[in-house]
Amino acid sequence: MIKPVYIGLPTDNNGHLLYSERLPANAMHRLVMAEVNYWQSDKFSLIEQYYDAPDAFICLADIHADSPIEVPISCGLSDLYWLYQLHGNYRIHLADQTRQIVLKTEGTSYTQIYVPEGQYITRFDKGKHRLFYFVIKPNWLQRQGRRAMEGFNHLLDSQRAQRQEAQHNQFCPLHDKVYKLLLSLFTLPKVKRFHYDILIYEHCFSLLDLSQEDLKRNSTSASTENDLLSHIRNYITEQIPKGNLISVADIAAFFKVNYRSLRRQHYQTYGYSLGEFIQHKRMEQAADFLINTDMPIKEIAYFLGYTINTSFDQRFKRYYGTSPSTYRLNNLKTS
Incomplete structure (x- = not known):
């Protein structure tokens, strides 16, 4: 599917900001068969690993900031994201003069957020931050014979109506089942691409299923x-x-x-x-x-x-x- 989020940093060596498409040797987690964007300066480093399947997109990002930083991002499509904050936290603002907060994450928790197409600013405080997200095409679930899940109905309604404000569900804790499933993504075998796509779909469905349970339990x-x-x-x-x-x-x-x-x-x-x-x-x-x-x-x-x-x-x-x-x-x- 189309890459949903683009990081607005230069993809060439520009002054003190170095760019590479290779994962550094000290990376804590590695996504098999993933594409990599790696930026490094004397003030921060940012690693983006992502895998693009036909009907799903997964991404792991690591940020290490020696002082507060702001990173511009753009969302090319209005999408529903499952967003997991593994370490640290950050805030997403509209990239206009209002600087309205779209989302403020909570450490070791996750949520589902509908994000309209547009330009945003992500602010990271000093420290280490790690986040994972995935996006699934709605028609993938339809092909599997599954209907829209009730816990996401108001977010899906926003998507269908193409409203221009972001919305998200309550935050759920990253409990043991969710955390183990996320970690298992980083130990998947290197296989043929079509089989790897299937493994990604299975993991995304299982994460989606757990999130439905958590939403019901918390509500x-x-x-x-x-x-x-x-x-x-x-x-x-x-x-x-x-x-x-x-x-x-x-x-x-x-x-x-x-x-x-x-x-x-x-x-x-x-x-x-x-x-x-x-x-x-x-x-x-x-x-x-x-x-x-x-x-x-x-x-x-x-x-x-x-x-x-x-x-x-x-x-x-x-x-x-x-x-x-x-x-x-x-x-x-x-x-």
């Missing part, structure tokens, strides 16, 4: 319904690798809850159906079997509850963009 007190849904999702995640075939009706019977109420509660909490979550976990397990075992594809399909191999092939191709056999072959070539 209301933890309820019995949410605790039950979390328990049910953990149960599904545990059962599918064991070959236990489960449906929404089976789960409702096992947990002694009303079938229709369960479907409604899951959709209201996560913005997509429990059946879609089960399919998501089945496809994740299918990909794992294809990469890490020599099980025949027919056996994988049967293990995951697909009695007709063509239906499994069609489902897998719709999810990953390629057939199971091609997916396995491409991964064998990269191993």
